[in-house]
Amino acid sequence: MAEFTLERTPLRARTRAALAQPLLRQNLRRVTDRFMQVRAAAFAQLADAEALRATARALRARTLARLPELLEQFADRLLASGAHVHWASDAASARRYIGQVAARHGARKVVKSKSMASEEIGLNRYLEGLGVQVVETDLGEWIIQLADEMPSHILAPAIHKDRRQIAALFGQVAGSPLPEEPARLTAFARARLREEFLSADMGISGVNFGVAASGSLVLVTNEGNGRLVTSLPRVHVAVMGMERLVADLAELDVLLALLARSATGQPLSCYTSIITGPRRPEEADGPEELHVVILDNGRSALLGSEFQEALHCIRCGACLNVCPVYRQIGGHAYGWVYSGPIGAVLTPLLLPASAAAQELPSASSLCGACWQACPVGIPLQDLLLALRRRRPPEGATERLAWRAWARLWASPRLYRWSLRALHALAPLARLPGVGRLPLVSRWATGRALPPLPSRGFRDWWRENG
Amino acid sequence: MEGGPRKVALFVTCVVDALAPDTGAAVVRLLRRRDIQVLFPEGQGCCGQPAWNSGLVREAAMVARPTLRALASALDRGAEAIVCPAGSCATMCRVYWPELFAAAGRAAEVDEARRVGERLLEFSELMARLPALPARPDGRRIALHFSCHMLRELGIRRQPALLAERAGCSIVPWAGAERCCGFGGTFSVKLPELSVAMAEEKLQELDDLAPQLLVGCDTSCLLHLAGRARARGRPLATAHLAELLDKAEAAHG
Amino acid sequence: MTPQRESGDRARFLGRLRERLGRRPAHPHGRPVLRLEGEPPPVAYATPMDDLTMAFCQAAAQLGALVRRTGRDGLPEVLDEALALAGPGPVALTEEPEMAGLEGLLKTRGREVIRPSQGPRAVAGACLGITGAVAGLARTGTLVVDSSRAGSRTVSLLPPVHLALLPATALLPDHGALLRSLDAAALPASLVLITGPSRSSDIELELTLGVHGPGRLLVALLV
Numbered sequence: 003m004a005e006f007t008l009e010r011t012p013l014r015a016r017t018r019a020a021l022a023q024p025l026l027r028q029n030l031r032r033v034t035d036r037f038m039q040v041r042a043a044a045f046a047q048l049a050d051a052e053a054l055r056a057t058a059r060a061l062r063a064r065t066l067a068r069l070p071e072l073l074e075q076f077a078d079r080l081l082a083s084g085a086h087v088h089w090a091s092d093a094a095s096a097r098r099y100i101g102q103v104a105a106r107h108g109a110r111k112v113v114k115s116k117s118m119a120s121e122e123i124g125l126n127r128y129l130e131g132l133g134v135q136v137v138e139t140d141l142g143e144w145i146i147q148l149a150d151e152m153p154s155h156i157l158a159p160a161i162h163k164d165r166r167q168i169a170a171l172f173g174q175v176a177g178s179p180l181p182e183e184p185a186r187l188t189a190f191a192r193a194r195l196r197e198e199f200l201s202a203d204m205g206i207s208g209v210n211f212g213v214a215a216s217g218s219l220v221l222v223t224n225e226g227n228g229r230l231v232t233s234l235p236r237v238h239v240a241v242m243g244m245e246r247l248v249a250d251l252a253e254l255d256v257l258l259a260l261l262a263r264s265a266t267g268q269p270l271s272c273y274t275s276i277i278t279g280p281r282r283p284e285e286a287d288g289p290e291e292l293h294v295v296i297l298d299n300g301r302s303a304l305l306g307s308e309f310q311e312a313l314h315c316i317r318c319g320a321c322l323n324v325c326p327v328y329r330q331i332g333g334h335a336y337g338w339v340y341s342g343p344i345g346a347v348l349t350p351l352l353l354p355a356s357a358a359a360q361e362l363p364s365a366s367s368l369c370g371a372c373w374q375a376c377p378v379g380i381p382l383q384d385l386l387l388a389l390r391r392r393r394p395p396e397g398a399t400e401r402l403a404w405r406a407w408a409r410l411w412a413s414p415r416l417y418r419w420s421l422r423a424l425h426a427l428a429p430l431a432r433l434p435g436v437g438r439l440p441l442v443s444r445w446a447t448g449r450a451l452p453p454l455p456s457r458g459f460r461d462w463w464r465e466n467g
Numbered sequence: 468m469e470g471g472p473r474k475v476a477l478f479v480t481c482v483v484d485a486l487a488p489d490t491g492a493a494v495v496r497l498l499r500r501r502d503i504q505v506l507f508p509e510g511q512g513c514c515g516q517p518a519w520n521s522g523l524v525r526e527a528a529m530v531a532r533p534t535l536r537a538l539a540s541a542l543d544r545g546a547e548a549i550v551c552p553a554g555s556c557a558t559m560c561r562v563y564w565p566e567l568f569a570a571a572g573r574a575a576e577v578d579e580a581r582r583v584g585e586r587l588l589e590f591s592e593l594m595a596r597l598p599a600l601p602a603r604p605d606g607r608r609i610a611l612h613f614s615c616h617m618l619r620e621l622g623i624r625r626q627p628a629l630l631a632e633r634a635g636c637s638i639v640p641w642a643g644a645e646r647c648c649g650f651g652g653t654f655s656v657k658l659p660e661l662s663v664a665m666a667e668e669k670l671q672e673l674d675d676l677a678p679q680l681l682v683g684c685d686t687s688c689l690l691h692l693a694g695r696a697r698a699r700g701r702p703l704a705t706a707h708l709a710e711l712l713d714k715a716e717a718a719h720g
Numbered sequence: 721m722t723p724q725r726e727s728g729d730r731a732r733f734l735g736r737l738r739e740r741l742g743r744r745p746a747h748p749h750g751r752p753v754l755r756l757e758g759e760p761p762p763v764a765y766a767t768p769m770d771d772l773t774m775a776f777c778q779a780a781a782q783l784g785a786l787v788r789r790t791g792r793d794g795l796p797e798v799l800d801e802a803l804a805l806a807g808p809g810p811v812a813l814t815e816e817p818e819m820a821g822l823e824g825l826l827k828t829r830g831r832e833v834i835r836p837s838q839g840p841r842a843v844a845g846a847c848l849g850i851t852g853a854v855a856g857l858a859r860t861g862t863l864v865v866d867s868s869r870a871g872s873r874t875v876s877l878l879p880p881v882h883l884a885l886l887p888a889t890a891l892l893p894d895h896g897a898l899l900r901s902l903d904a905a906a907l908p909a910s911l912v913l914i915t916g917p918s919r920s921s922d923i924e925l926e927l928t929l930g931v932h933g934p935g936r937l938l939v940a941l942l943v
């Protein structure tokens with residue numbers, strides 16, 4: 003059973019393990035380069051992308067400020083449309099509820115379309131423990147389910163796998179070898195999963211946006227499995243992070259204009275489904291029951307804090323695609339459901355008890371590319387800095403070193419002295435032992451030491467001032 | 468600053484002061500050549516960014532405080548601008564100092580930080596506003612690296628290229644020019660393999676482009692990239708933009 | 721009040737949110753948020769569209785959809801093209817009024833007609849699904865399908881080829897125009913914006929069409 007690696011190895015070890023996989027890095031470069039290219043082209047279609055981003059940011063801020071009121075409206079509209087609503091304060095509550103719905107309907111097989119929230123709460127494993135078969139139907143998610151692995155990218159979860167590996171996985175399912183062409187492999191998946199859709203008792207999906215004014219669920223997909231999961235089985239369960247709300251359809255206009263553009267460079271995804279309640283009497287198909295699970299699971303802790311903006315995220319994946327760190331290490335190295343810059347921010351906040359999660363904000367050079375790419379303008383680099391303030395270095399030696407450095411450099415006289423001392427030691431810099439000094443040895447992991455001048459700027463200034 | 472400032476204070480930064488004094492000297496010469504008086508407030512030190520980036524607010528404020536005072540006193544003595552030859556330090560002062568001193572200082576320091584920040588310009592930002600002087604064209608094909616903070620926080624993209632062209636260099640088109648080099652301050656020693664991998668990719672791109680020189684506005688980035696270049700067996704000459712421009716102007720005169 | 725369809729503790733859930741929102745953030749980051757009053761303005765695009773019909777045709781073509789501008793009398797020809805594309809097999813129709821007459825046309829071409837009431841497996845066995853469209857979005861070549869009106873969600877989804885009958889008078893500029901025209905209190909159970917054939921690039925970033933939804937899309941644009 004695939005597990006998150008967060009608790010098992012320290013961050014640095016996970017980055018080293020990722021860096022040791024040339025195929026992964028090659029794929030990551032291709033994916034992220036491609037996504038960045040198409041994103042740029044799609045944004046050029048907007049009259050004023052910057053203004054739209056600023057508007058989107060303002061909308062997210064306004065909606066979150068009114069979240070309780072809007073969630074009430076959302077729930078009331080959902081109930082009025084005939085849907086069920088469950089308020090899940092934590093993962094256990096959400097899992098239990100969904101398990102009960104499955105049990106009540108005697109569901110033996112569940113088909114799922116992509117839902118990061120469902121991965122966050124460990125839903126698949128829980129349902130399987132109850133004897134329910136869970137089939138992921140998003141092509142990339144099905145691939146990693148078969149491989150028993152975690153997703154390596156929000157949008158392209160199997161991007162770390164090549165066609166040969168995928169053909170091998172599908173071949174096992176088929177019971178015979180399959181050609182390695184993506185078109186043929188996709189056709190196999192289509193046929194195979196079609197049967198699962200038609201025979202499933204329950205469909206579980208995520209929610210891209212909930213619309214408070216109408217009680218609607220908006221699903222943004224490309225493959226069609228999202229539509230099948232939410233149309234064929236007689237029960238549809240939607241798992242929604244509580245912050246994924248828009249006030250009304252006008253707000254949806256703005257966010258839809260940005261989501262697919264930021265994610266895949268499309269003006270709109272293939273299918274934008276707006277679901278309002280279970281099937282109506284005049285419909286021959288569609289779920290008889292619609293259950294919406296509204297999930298807190300630690301999100302409320304961000305409200306009213308300096309991290310509230312992390313809840314603005316619309317899960318487009320753009321920050322992953324532009325991140326120079328993600329590009330090198332991929333999603334698995336982040337250890338949990340959410341990877342890339344948003345993962346480095348959300349994971350420590352949603353898992354406050356996890357010491358390993360608190361390391362994640364160090365996995366950044368604070369370059370700010372994420373902030374620039376984010377369609378709703380989240381200053382992720384500021385949030386990473388704030389997280390570092392919340393958990394500064396803990397080792398006693400390190401703290402002492404910082405304190406000593408600060409005391410030294412808080413005094414202009416001692417600062418100048420320390421530089422003079424450094425320059426006086428310049429001739430010794432060539433000695434072999436230097437490379438083994440703490441910090442210096444870390445610098446020297448793959449880099450030559452910078453040449454140390456024997457005079458500093460102040461010496462020059464003294465002569466030329 | 469119509470017609471440009473007549474008196475500029477230099478915030479040389481700890482990295483340049485300690486490891487790249489020639490860069491500081493080049494900045495002074497470039498300004499003096501334009502009849503600008505350069506002040507060097509002695510009390511300056513570090514901007515506090517290493518501690519700030521590690522989440523150590525108190526230590527960052529302790530270190531930044533004397534620098535803040537020194538730069539403020541230069542403004543009191545008539546400096547119309549402060550120039551800083553390091554993009555990340557310029558960002559620290561302009562963007563983050565108010566937040567730092569709000570967290571760890573007094574209200575008066577926040578005001579002073581804002582006052583200093585308003586007058587502080589990154590090197591290429593200032594130079595691009597000053598008149599071009601005759602220069603002997605450098606003539607080399609250079610790769611121009613854009614340091615993250617000044618690029619994204621300060622919006623400085625056009626000016627370094629403009630100055631490189633004034634120096635008579637041709638800039639090779641480089642798709643990865645704006646991608647982070649991987650230095651990231653303490654990141655470079657906290658996750659060294661990752662830091663090096665980020666530098667390695669940029670250098671691999673340059674293997675194909677084969678520039679004669681790598682130029683940037685942040686000494687830290689250049690030392691990191693040059694260090695990796697040497698370690699991987701393909702040393703690459705690097706230069707701060709200030710030194711490039713200064714040499715070209717000096718060669719003319 | 722329908723307590724049996726609501727579970728969990730709404731009051732406690734929202735109470736926690738209200739309590740948290742009552743606090744002030746510790747260090748507001750100095751990135752000011754735009755002040756927005758009322759509804760956000762409609763999204764503006766860089767290129768103007770002079771002719772919605774032409775724009776729709778271009779956008780749809782770029783997605784690999786086939787658009788045929790025709791009057792109602794030209795429909796049999798478009799139908800034949802769809803049938804040729806789909807190959808042999810039954811054809812699924814929705815219950816929409818514009819399907820009237822199609823059943824007859826299909827019978828004369830020797831095609832079995834499947835109705836949604838026959839169930840999803842029957843619809844899945846069709847080689848072609850024909851639906852109406854309540855709107856088209858010119859900028860993105862999008863079709864808008866309404867499940868209540870169609871009586872089905874599966875006709876535009878299960879068969880490998882989808883033919884949509886879209887009146888040119890139902891063309892709107894973009895998704896914003898559609899969304900802002902909708903009555904939030906009167907939405908169907910399923911309203912789907914279909915923009916091109918189903919697709920995925922999950923395998924090595926290579927684009928494949930017709931993953932779970934239709935791989936071919938035809939639009940009879942009724943002028």
